[in-house]
Amino acid sequence: MDTSSKENIQLFCKSSVQTDGSSSLKTKYPCPEEKQPCCGELKVFLGALAFVYFAKALTEGYLKSTITQLERRFDIPSSLVGVIDGSFEIGNLLVITFVSYFGAKLHRPKIIGAGCLIMGVGTFLIAMPQFFMEQYRYESYSPFSNSTLSISPCLLETSSQLPVSVMEKPQSKISNECEIDASTSMWIYVFLGNLLRGIGETPIQPLGISYLDDFACEDNAAFYIGCVQTVAIIGPIFGFLLGSLCAKLYVDIGFMNLDHITITPKDPQWVGAWWLGYLIAGVISLLAAVPFWCLPKSLPRPCGREDTNSSSEEGKFITDYQTPCGKKVKIIEMAKDFLPSLKNLFGNPVYCLYLCASSVQLNSLFGMVTYKPKYIEQQYGQSTSKANFVIGLINIPAVALGIFSGGIVMKKFRISVCGAAKLYLGSSVFGYLLYLSLFALGCENSDVAGLTVSYQGNKFISYHERALFTDCNSRCKCSETKWEPMCGENGITYASACLAGCQTLTKNGQNIIFYNCTCVGIVPSKSGNSSGMVGRCPKDNGCSKMFLYFLVISVITSYTLSLGGIPGYILLLR
Template sequence: MHNYSNTGWSALTVLLSLSFAYFAKALSGSYMKSTITQLERRFDIPSYLIGIIDGSFEIGNLLVIAFVSYFGAKLHRPKIIAIGCLLMSFGTFLIAMPHFIIGRYKIETSIRPSVNSTNNFSPCPASSLDSSRAGCERESSVSMWIYVLLGNILRGIGETPVQPLGISYIDDYAQSENAALYIGCVQTISIIGPVFGYLLGSLCAKIYVDIGYVDMETVTITPADARWVGAWWLGYLIAGAITLMSAVPFWFLPKSLPVPVENISALNIPLKQKFGSTHGEIHSFSKCPHAEFVPTLKSLLGNPVFTIYLCVTIIQFNSLIGMVTYKPKYIEQHYGQSASKANFLMGMINIPAVAFGMFSGGVVMKKYKLGIMGAAKFAFGTSLLGYFLSLLFFVLGCENSKVAGITVSYTGAGGLSYQEGSLFSDCNSGCLCSRREWDPVCGENGITYVSPCLAGCTFSTGSGRNTVFDSCRCVAVANTQPGNLTATLGQCPRRDSCDKVFPYFLALSVLSSFIISLGGTPGFMLLVRCIKPELKSLALGIHTLATRTLAGIPAPIYFGAIIDTTCLKWGYKMCGGRGCLCFSLTEMTFVEIKKKKNVAVLYFLLSLRFMIKPDKNLNFPFT
């Protein structure tokens, strides 16, 4: 009786330790997603490069996952997990390190701090502003984003043993009637982690990047400005500390726990044969009995249901990962929301909707006792319905911001085809303005100008955030009603119509995410039920390897590259080189809808496969 209670206490300790580790890794992973735009602006890198950084986590994971899966179970599993948590923590701290060696964040602005002067300077210079490059500091020979890339790879390496070794450890030594409950608790914690990760991202995005080092009165931009960079590094320090603490309990756990009597005869049964599957785990290929690897793999890939399902999930994961990675950026730049608000909405609305959808899908499958064919039809139906709902995004878009010389002419007429020369007009011809400068001001006519100089402003009053530019000739050109020819700092706010559309976009986004995720659990059960029991470990390993290699790594990269092609104007660094400023991201919506359409088609083919004879040959249009 004593051993029984001790076993329960030990299993509970393992459960709490593993849940904390799951929370820590999910927190740091989602926080990385929330800092996408902050890293772009801080390091002046385009979206495709951010995609490479984001996908580097999967690269690190794949580097060691086969080794850990095969040899990890033969070693001291808790200590291997502890080492993994330490590596995750070190990688997270490494990501934050550039902040402390790169120097202060410099905003390229024509605003000059002045306290006593009412006439600060003329925004219309007598000589070219490009001459200011002579005083540029030399940039480091090593780009700072390299440290972020290496840190994320290290995070991926450290995360590898947590899931397979942790789940198998708790399964081996928990009482059989509690094991499924424990695994469910761990998976639930892994869903809660991203919520806190995005909330942390929202909090840090409100804080200026160099808080504590600069006088905030001299900062002339707000969190809504395209040049604003939040305290991205602070969240990584917090996430790194939490991950470091999660390693502590595993150092004190024994290599093995007292085994409940009912588990002794089942110790050699693979976890996947007892509880179905757990996302992300890869078992040793040698566990497929009585078969060599190559013939077994050939038999597995010869299963048309498995092959189609693998194609379905690869496409679906491409869409999901692309959406999760860049949706906050889309909300920021298309709907004019701050990074803080975008992260808050992702953490409090979208992520819970997906989690609830996956849970509800499992409940529906259990309640109606869906078989293989029923699961295929249900997954197809939810995917198709999600696709039709996604079509509504076409009518929920906003027009581009009115920016003189980029989206509208200086007279206010739309339909402008942007070229470098279109930034200049008769109203600012007397000024030697730089076309590379991005220091937006909002005219009284509701049009944004790239800089006070390009707005034709002749002088300014006030200082800092209270600066007002007067006698702006370009404002007069498009001013259809009598009014002051002044301009204020920052871009003009979005139209009221865009603000009214945004809540509908959020509601539709939540609804479509919920409906599509409804089919996640039934769809995954197809993988478990459509293959022979002895092939499950190999099937799960191939599934995880394929989705990470063909979705986790490339999706952020090509989604980022597509987003880069939608930029109407790129900003430039003061010392030369292209920056990361862009306006329109509407093309991302079309890409996301196309992905969901392909998933719906493949789910249809999958459901059709169960309605025909096995000897039929189908030509599936994988395009």
């Protein structure tokens, strides 16, 4: 067939569709498929959207990995960290309805690009407190690290000596308290930065996926969306691995001489370079915004989707607001149909079922993902770096496999929209029940003197009997708010060496051993020594087996929840 014949068939197809909107002529005379160039605008949009999904998923994964670091750096409770983490959803909820409604009728690529810029600015804002705060101070017994010495951790009441901070300067007590208050209020920057991230992320999913669904061939749309989701799963893997790397670096790296640091990443007071990953993620978010400013508002529709019967609801929704001359109506006229559209949406039973399934899934997923690194640290005695590494390399691939399996199930069994809703709800409920089973896989609490066991080693201790001070450390001037754990030779953890009544210590570099600990000597130890070392006592052997069971159930749960990912997206689009 020559070129002129092809042009005549295409003109005939277009004129037939424009006349009566019927697809009968197109069935009789199918239009030839036009191959898109390898670097077409739609494929550029696909690559840019996939990169944006990667950027936002990387930042989200990195934020989850820094939960414990933020608690220690800003000296804030876990409940406040939960509020900071939830600020992303707060920002998303503030604008999602308006962005998805009005943005669908405006220049979608540019709106996504603007959202990427806001995400980048918010990510940089999270890291800003590091440049405004004083250098991190942790309690130490000596500012020297390269000498061997013996001092008394148990400070007698008559002694004027106080524990020296590694970075402490001679200041009054009042000024120190002011500095502490100023430092702890810096978490507001993290809150606002994550709030901006939520606002900037808003247009990416509704406008980006609908753009692909509108202008891609019907056979390629599902494949393109699958590519985007696959890249989005890779993002958290890099986020947690980046968090594992930064957790090994000291928080003030680049600001001080690290030779003076006397603690290691295994120490409970260690804070990693939490801010470094946010700078990297912020640069990636800004780079992701560049391609969207060069893309057009709309693309030529594929010949097989030019008729109104095959176009998506989103496409109809957009074209309804075009005048015959191609001019857009004003935003005020768009706003008149906002409430009626919202009413019709909530009257859709399939959509309501989708909302119920999403509520169950997110309720089980978000809380666990947010505190999972900290839970692994506290419950199973793992380091921050190892917890992030395990999540990045074990749980995230299970999520990717679940999404891939969900797509295969949808294609092989030709599941309808109603079936997709049931599959999505079923996977969410079953995954939620699996998450509840993790409560039975915890380890026993560590033996902490004065908290879980008595100083005499008795296991049964009532709430009223819990006290960090007793006869063996009554003469020591100790703080009951500082958590500087020491493991005694008797296998009991003490809140600090001072509360253990240790009289001397020997330090050589980063190795610290405490001797003549009066409280340790109360309980007979295997070695017969009343000494101890920095850090918590390790969990028993049964805890390592429980940790293995926890990982297995966690992987199965991640797979189950993600199995409904593709059905959920089908519901979201249709």
